[in-house]
Amino acid sequence: MTVDETPWNAFVAGDNLDVLPTLAPGSIDLVYIDPPYNTGNDFAYRDDIRGDESLSRHEAWVAMMRPRLEAARVVLAATGAIFVSIDDHEAAHLRLLMDEVYGEDNLLAQVVVNLNPKGRQLGKGFATSHEYLLAYARDARRCVLDASTSDTVDERDFPLVDAEGRRFRHLPLRNTNKKFNPATARTLHFPVWGDPVTGTVRTAPFEGAVEVLPVFGDGTPAVWRWSRPRIDERPDDLVCRTINGALGERVDVFQRDWLHRDTPGGRRKKLRTIWMAEEVGSTDTAVAELKEILGHVFESPKPTGLLLRILQTMPSDARVLDFFAGSGTTGHAVALANAADGGSRTCLSVNSTEPTRVGSNARLAGYATVADITRARLRAVAERVGGGFVDLTPSR
Known part of the structure; x- marks a missing residue:
């Protein structure tokens, strides 16, 4: 000093x-x-x-x-x-x-x-x-x-690893809180397009893609957590997958939620x-x-x-x-x-x-x-x- x-x-x-x-x-x-x-x-x-x-x-x-x-x-x-x-x-x-x-x-x-x-x-x-x-x-x-x-951040909560060794997990892109729905957050209810084979997600149609709307597990309409501009900014942080829901098989979109230990201050x-x-x-x-x-x-x-x-x-x-x-x-x-x-x-x-x-x-x-x-x-x-x-x- x-x-x-x-x-x-x-x-x-x-x-x-x-x-x-x-x-x-x-x-x-x-x-x-x-x-x-x-x-x-x-x-x-x-x-x-x-x-x-x-x-x-x-x-x-x-x-x-x-x-x-x-x-x-x-x-x-x-x-x-x-x-x-x-x-x-x-x-x-x-x-x-x-x-x-x-x-x-x-x-x-x-x-x-x-x-x-x-x-x-x-x-x-x-x-x-x-x-x-x-x-x-x-x-x-x-x-x-x-x-x-x-x-209190536990690496075990991030079980997936990309090709560069970065850990992440999948979080539903839809908002799971039913307080947020097309009536309360109208601008966040819109279709996106995804390919469950390649995982690609976009806000506009592309070859091989299917239209995906946000829905709750019971099939009622939901909303996304991200806006269209944010999806366009970070498409590589999203992935399209086929899942088995309560009503059978469906296509959904997930966010890659990164551990990001290397960022200033950490997660x-x-x-x-x-x-x-x-x-x-x-x-x-x-x-x-x-x-x-x-x-x-x-x-x-x-x-x-x-x-x-x-x-x-x-x-x-x-x-x-x-x-x-x-x-x-x-x-x-x-x-x-x-x-x-x-x-x-x-x-x-x-x-x-x-x-x-x-x-x-x-x-x-x-x-x-x-x-x-x-x-x-x-x-x-x-x-x-x-x-x-x-x-x-x-x-x-």
């Missing part, structure tokens, strides 16, 4: 409610936070509600979160998005709060994340094996988030709303990641795989903010993502100076505050992965 380049990771120790107003409005593309889960223990961020016994546990938590989410909305770009991790204790309250602050029309997804595949075995009741991830856009109409990934697949531990990591793998760098100094960190998946939904130059930075997973993932794809993402991590527990592994390892853990991890990541690190904490 040259002197003129912006470090991938920056850090501020302090109350996030003090730090957020210092950031320029619209200066952040992606926010990820993993706030306190309100499991019954006191949390560090009490603000002016400290000592207000009239508030229930849930009300106190919401009162703590509201101004922080409102401040985060101000610094989020119009094209940006925010992801919030939460568990069952406050999932319902957080959903309502996010609807209020960001607008229910800007909800992108409520993802179930399988962070504990074995399930929590302590206590009574079910063995909980999941948490939630709420994703909201600043403005869903302008958001640049791409809810897809190349990680992508829409993200599901259940993310399994084998895809994004688990609490156990997260503990192991942190232990390898700093030792066992944080009880429930998030795995970098979870953050890497979130980062994949945004451009590779995204400006990222995590104002409940915890062990520093978000900054770690930003460095890993940049190193992997040559991106120029930057991350600002903010964490409180909450004291570590007396007698805890963190305290015994010399970390007096949680912020000390975040800072140490990001420094270690800069040394191991690259990208640089800057501590922006104001000197006292």
